Amino acid sequence: MNTLLVASEVKKTFIMHMRGGVELPVVANVSFSLKAGACAVLGGPSGVGKSSILKMLYGNYGCDSGQILVQHHGRHVDVASASPRLVLEIRRDTIGYVSQFLRAVPRVSALDVAAEPLLIRGVERETAREQARDLFTELNLPEKLWSLPPATFSGGEQQRVNIARGFITDHPVLLLDEPTASLDAANREVVIELIARKKADGAALLGIFHDLDVRNAVADHVIDVSAFAAGKAAA
Amino acid sequence: MTPSATLEALAKAGIPAPVKPLLTVENLTRVYGKRIGCADVSFDLWPGEVLAIVGESGSGKTTLLNCISSRLTPTCGTVHYRMRDGVSADIYKMAEAERRYLMRTDWGFVHQNPIDGLRMTVSAGANVGERLMAVGNRHYGNIRGAAIEWLARVEIDEDRVDDQPRTFSGGMRQRLQIARNLVTEPRLVFMDEPTGGLDVSVQARLLDLLRGLVSDLGLAVVVVTHDLAVARLLSDRMIVMKEGRVIEAGLTDRVLDDPRAPYTQLLVSSILQV
Numbered sequence: 001m002n003t004l005l006v007a008s009e010v011k012k013t014f015i016m017h018m019r020g021g022v023e024l025p026v027v028a029n030v031s032f033s034l035k036a037g038a039c040a041v042l043g044g045p046s047g048v049g050k051s052s053i054l055k056m057l058y059g060n061y062g063c064d065s066g067q068i069l070v071q072h073h074g075r076h077v078d079v080a081s082a083s084p085r086l087v088l089e090i091r092r093d094t095i096g097y098v099s100q101f102l103r104a105v106p107r108v109s110a111l112d113v114a115a116e117p118l119l120i121r122g123v124e125r126e127t128a129r130e131q132a133r134d135l136f137t138e139l140n141l142p143e144k145l146w147s148l149p150p151a152t153f154s155g156g157e158q159q160r161v162n163i164a165r166g167f168i169t170d171h172p173v174l175l176l177d178e179p180t181a182s183l184d185a186a187n188r189e190v191v192i193e194l195i196a197r198k199k200a201d202g203a204a205l206l207g208i209f210h211d212l213d214v215r216n217a218v219a220d221h222v223i224d225v226s227a228f229a230a231g232k233a234a235a
Numbered sequence: 236m237t238p239s240a241t242l243e244a245l246a247k248a249g250i251p252a253p254v255k256p257l258l259t260v261e262n263l264t265r266v267y268g269k270r271i272g273c274a275d276v277s278f279d280l281w282p283g284e285v286l287a288i289v290g291e292s293g294s295g296k297t298t299l300l301n302c303i304s305s306r307l308t309p310t311c312g313t314v315h316y317r318m319r320d321g322v323s324a325d326i327y328k329m330a331e332a333e334r335r336y337l338m339r340t341d342w343g344f345v346h347q348n349p350i351d352g353l354r355m356t357v358s359a360g361a362n363v364g365e366r367l368m369a370v371g372n373r374h375y376g377n378i379r380g381a382a383i384e385w386l387a388r389v390e391i392d393e394d395r396v397d398d399q400p401r402t403f404s405g406g407m408r409q410r411l412q413i414a415r416n417l418v419t420e421p422r423l424v425f426m427d428e429p430t431g432g433l434d435v436s437v438q439a440r441l442l443d444l445l446r447g448l449v450s451d452l453g454l455a456v457v458v459v460t461h462d463l464a465v466a467r468l469l470s471d472r473m474i475v476m477k478e479g480r481v482i483e484a485g486l487t488d489r490v491l492d493d494p495r496a497p498y499t500q501l502l503v504s505s506i507l508q509v
Contacts (some may be wrong), residue, residue: 014493016500017496017497017501018497018501018504019498020501055492055493058491059486059489060488060492060493061492061493062485062489062493062495083282084471084472084485084486084489085284085472087486087489088471088486105443105446105468106439106440106442106443107440108440108443119450120450143363148398155376
């Protein structure tokens with residue numbers, strides 16, 4: 001199987017200057033790879049650094065050291081040391097991300113929030129909206145909400161907008177931060193189906209799923225993040 | 236092959252055109268006597284990119300913006316701008332007339348206070364049309380047509396075209412100022428606290444409008460703001476300034492979600508949650 005992303009010896013520490021410069025080690029020696037057509041799951045208790053790892057892969061958190069090599073436009077690039085411009089290009093074309101919470105923009109409709117990743121890739125507005133409508137239908141998002149800004153939606157409704165936004169493109173690598181946390185059973189099934197389809201299309205997925213049913217349904221292998229716990233590496 | 240034909244051929248073959256920075260700022264410094272306005276600032280700005288300069292009052296952001304936009308001569312350092320013919324020119328080595336022409340055509344400047352960027356005693360239509368006349372348009376019908384079209388793009392009704400901006404609300408004035416700047420299809424727009432002093436609902440509308448225009452027109456923007464939420468919504472990249480110096484720079488969401496410098500951490504932790 002084709003390896004799309006390799007993380008090696010990635011380390012992250014927060015230095016809290018507001019609290020006298022106290023160092024908060026998060027993870028160290030994070031090493032794993034993601035293969036096309038498979039879904040890996042980050043395992044381990046809350047607070048062990050799972051979300052931080054996803055955020056580093058997406059360039060949202062910086063890394064202290066280590067490399068995150070991703071196949072981008074046919075070459076290997078290191079997210080950990082990439083320029084802001086390159087990170088934005090990687091996000092546009094290679095690494096997608098479904099965050100746990102939706103960051104709503106005032107006055108932008110749910111439909112356009114979901115369609116945006118296609119628009120920035122140059123897809124025509126109406127085509128992009130059509131695909132967003134298809135995903136909203138599949139995710140059972142009531143049609144009366146589509147033209148409204150999602151700021152006032154319920155948690156589950158916002159999450160479905162976020163999922164549509166993440167799944168609308170054909171990014172080869174997709175990161176999922178608890179995409180089913182606020183969903184009912186029927187919609188969890190839809191997300192499981194969407195993930196299965198991404199795998200069939202050859203995407204490499206990496207997710208955090210606290211829901212055991214979902215995790216068992218999608219995971220090809222589990223990466224135990226407690227093995228990367230920063231304290232442990234130091235010992 | 237002409238340069239644009241070469242670019243088209245590259246685009247058809249799926250090869251992105253080699254892009255060079257639009258603006259290159261190097262070691263820009265401005266001192267006021269013994270006080271530092273801004274010191275040793277360097278960055279590149281690429282076509283279509285939005286850069287936010289943030290920091291509290293007195294941190295040197297407006298001095299920096301004025302030095303970049305040729306409104307205030309720097310003490311040392313250079314600002315290079317890539318002209319439409321692809322040649323990069325030092326804006327402080329240009330003839331005054333050439334620099335003024337650049338500011339009227341290829342650049343825009345949106346002031347915090349619309350009164351500084353508008354002429355309050357001529358009509359809204361004339362405010363927009365004036366910049367077109369400055370670049371040589373003389374046909375009254377065309378100018379009026381373009382003015383009405385731009386008023387519509389910034390959500391000002393056509394029937395206000397003959398009214399003077401002093402009869403407009405603050406939000407409308409700011410939208411008119413934006414139309415006046417964008418009518419000549421500039422490639423680079425400077426903004427100094429564009430949403431400062433507006434009600435939050437008016438501010439949200441303006442931000443939404445700016446986001447749309449920036450992406451539709453592929454504008455490069457340097458926006459100065461003390462409001463980190465505005466920076467998050469509008470910008471790709473940001474520079475954090477303190478006491479005239481850049482203390483942190485990077486991708487906007489990286490700086491805001493994983494701030495490194497003590498001062499950036501203080502700024503981010505001071506944001507009020509709603």
